[in-house]
Amino acid sequence: MKSTIPEAGTPIAEPAAGSDRQEASLHGEILLRLRDYVVEGNIPEGARVPERQLCEMLGISRTPLREALKVLAAEGLIELLPNRGARVRQLSERDLEELFDVMAGLESLAGRLACEAITDEEISAIEQLHYEMYGHYLHRDMHGYFQVNQRIHESIVAAARNETLKTAYGNFAGRIRRVRYSANFARKRQRWAEAMREHEAILDALRRRAGSELSDILFQHLRNKRAAAMEHLSEAGAEPAAT
Secondary structure, eight states, X not given: OOOOSOOTTOOOOOOOTTOHHHHHHHHHHHHHHHHHHHHTTSSOTTOBOOHHHHHHHHTOOHHHHHHHHHHHHHHTSEEEEXXXXXXXXXXXXXXXXXXXXXXXXXXXXXXXXXXXXXXXXXXXXXXXXXHHHHHHHHTTOHHHHHXXXXXXXXXXXXXXXXXXXXXXXXXXXXHHHHHHHHGGGTTHHHHHHHHHHHHHHHHHHHHTTOHHHHHHHHHHHXXXXXXXXXXXXXXXXXXXXXO
């Protein structure tokens, strides 16, 4: 899988002392790269987070790294262990089934509400994201594809104009982000093509503001993603430990 962590020797530039804006920028960059690194499966589920190694790769000290780890823990990607660092959260099969079903329900509701409130400008913005995602698909760029894919789903949720829904969605999205990414590797070409066709249908229903139809499409889209995720986990579990 593609790593977004820079190699040793290319550290993230430390901000000038006393610059709150630069410190916030540094924190955001560390968080983005660390989140991608975990989501893309570079650390096995249940494994300890190698803090020293990550500090060397990022060219930073333990303090900013641990601040970023706190955010990832709040998102549900990792678990903080008292006085023992952190490890990647490991979810059971039942956990994943339940989480995907909840996400399917939330996105289904978001689609229905979005069709009642979305503006032409917001639809145009989602269209542009869709075409950008399609470009990543054609170039087999999984990292770029996944990043834009998430922005599309988040844009639909935002268009629902419901802060309670948006907060609930954000709370659950982080917990399955890693598995949602890995689902694209199940029967890779076939599932990826199916997902693109589903996104074409999502965009078409959104353009027509067909709330009930979009609601059903999004629910089934998440169900299909769940099936692919479970299949990938099953395949990974059957591989030799050295793989």
